Amino acid sequence: MMNEKEALNLLSKYNSGTATATEIKLLESWYSAEILKQNLSEAEEDFSHLKDEIWAGTLHRANLTAEQEPVSEKKTTRSIKRWYQFAVAAAVLLVGISYLLNKHSQEQQSFSKTLEIANQITAGKNMATLTLANGHRIILSDGLKGKLAEEAGTIITKTNDGELIYTIVSKPGKATSSSSGYNTISTAAGENYQVILPDGSKIILNAISSLKYPVSFAAQADRRVELSGEAYFEVAKDKNHPFKVKTSSQEVEVLGTHFNICSYADHVSTQTTLLEGSVKVSPLNYADGKERAAHTILLKPGEQAIQKANSITMVPADIEEAVAWKEGWFYFKSTNLHEVLSEAAKWYDLEIIYRGAVPTDRFTGKIPKNASLGKFIKLLQLSDIKFNIEGRKMIIN
Numbered sequence: 001m002m003n004e005k006e007a008l009n010l011l012s013k014y015n016s017g018t019a020t021a022t023e024i025k026l027l028e029s030w031y032s033a034e035i036l037k038q039n040l041s042e043a044e045e046d047f048s049h050l051k052d053e054i055w056a057g058t059l060h061r062a063n064l065t066a067e068q069e070p071v072s073e074k075k076t077t078r079s080i081k082r083w084y085q086f087a088v089a090a091a092v093l094l095v096g097i098s099y100l101l102n103k104h105s106q107e108q109q110s111f112s113k114t115l116e117i118a119n120q121i122t123a124g125k126n127m128a129t130l131t132l133a134n135g136h137r138i139i140l141s142d143g144l145k146g147k148l149a150e151e152a153g154t155i156i157t158k159t160n161d162g163e164l165i166y167t168i169v170s171k172p173g174k175a176t177s178s179s180s181g182y183n184t185i186s187t188a189a190g191e192n193y194q195v196i197l198p199d200g201s202k203i204i205l206n207a208i209s210s211l212k213y214p215v216s217f218a219a220q221a222d223r224r225v226e227l228s229g230e231a232y233f234e235v236a237k238d239k240n241h242p243f244k245v246k247t248s249s250q251e252v253e254v255l256g257t258h259f260n261i262c263s264y265a266d267h268v269s270t271q272t273t274l275l276e277g278s279v280k281v282s283p284l285n286y287a288d289g290k291e292r293a294a295h296t297i298l299l300k301p302g303e304q305a306i307q308k309a310n311s312i313t314m315v316p317a318d319i320e321e322a323v324a325w326k327e328g329w330f331y332f333k334s335t336n337l338h339e340v341l342s343e344a345a346k347w348y349d350l351e352i353i354y355r356g357a358v359p360t361d362r363f364t365g366k367i368p369k370n371a372s373l374g375k376f377i378k379l380l381q382l383s384d385i386k387f388n389i390e391g392r393k394m395i396i397n
Contacts, residue, residue: 133181
């Protein structure tokens with residue numbers, strides 16, 4: 001707890017602009033403690049009452065009250081001198097409190113302006129871009145429906161619900177001249193999409209992700225796809241044709257199962273979370289087959305593989321957290337600020353700029369993904385993080 005001399009010194013430094021970040025936090029914490037101790041709100045109309053409370057306390061500590069018994073001249077002189085010292089300290093403290101109240105009011109006004117801008121930034125949409133084997137690109141917007149293309153004996157259609165569906169029209173196993181071609185479906189910031197492959201497997205892509213897959217799985221021993229970013233898989237069962245997902249660092253092999261892979265380039269690790277069935281997770285950075293096999297792990301439902309560099313570890317999975325994005329939620333459980341804002345950047349198409357060190361605050365909560373950015377940033381208001389929005393840039397001070 002600060003005494004008058006410490007408070008006087010800190011307030012002087014605060015008002016002159018020479019207080020350090022630690023000293024500012026200490027002073028603001030003291031102010032908050034005074035507010036709570038006096039059982040007051042931070043509204044301006046409470047200031048005069050707070051002033052009276054502190055002044056009364058100052059007089060009491062100086063042994064000066066409205067009714068005093070006669071005292072000696074020497075004692076009176078000491079009391080007056082002591083009263084003067086406390087009065088000066090109290091006056092400066094009150095000026096400091098007034099400054100802090102005004103500063104709080106200005107910050108509230110600034111946040112209101114930021115919130116107004118953020119409310120105009122809407123949530124992402126069900127969109128993607130399909131790149132066909134011949135290089136032709138199709139923007140999968142809400143207005144586009146029906147048959148989009150036909151290649152390798154497969155018809156590509158878009159449903160009213162926004163799903164991309166591949167339907168085989170030629171006989172299974174019959175290869176065509178374009179059977180070896182690949183399609184790529186990709187999402188930008190603020191987009192996600194669902195595709196049903198020729199084998200019936202359903203994949204949901206998160207924002208800033210892409211999936212590369214064969215135009216047709218006919219006559220192929222394995223069903224191989226390549227993922228960048230994050231996707232949820234519901235793989236159709238086919239014991240004779242294993243389904244394999246390749247990312248930049250690992251390969252996941254399945255027969256038929258439900259799982260989620262998060263493999264963003266800006267993440268320090270790749271997480272593979274199993275909901276149903278079984279999968280085998282192998283690192284790609286080992287040229288030697290035996291060494292790679294030695295680091296391969298088999299997941300059971302409710303388990304998650306975390307790969308950092310060449311090391312893969314298995315941990316119990318938080319299923320709700322892992323797949324919340326596909327259910328339409330942001331889900332944070334003691335998540336650091338960098339990861340929270342990384343999610344916001346992907347979904348609201350933002351550029352995050354840090355001015356200074358990244359704050360160490362952590363956040364817990366669920367926010368619907370169809371909410372505007374304004375509702376999202378209210379989570380940040382729970383901390384003392386200062387930020388503002390300029391266009392599509394969120395600047396963290």
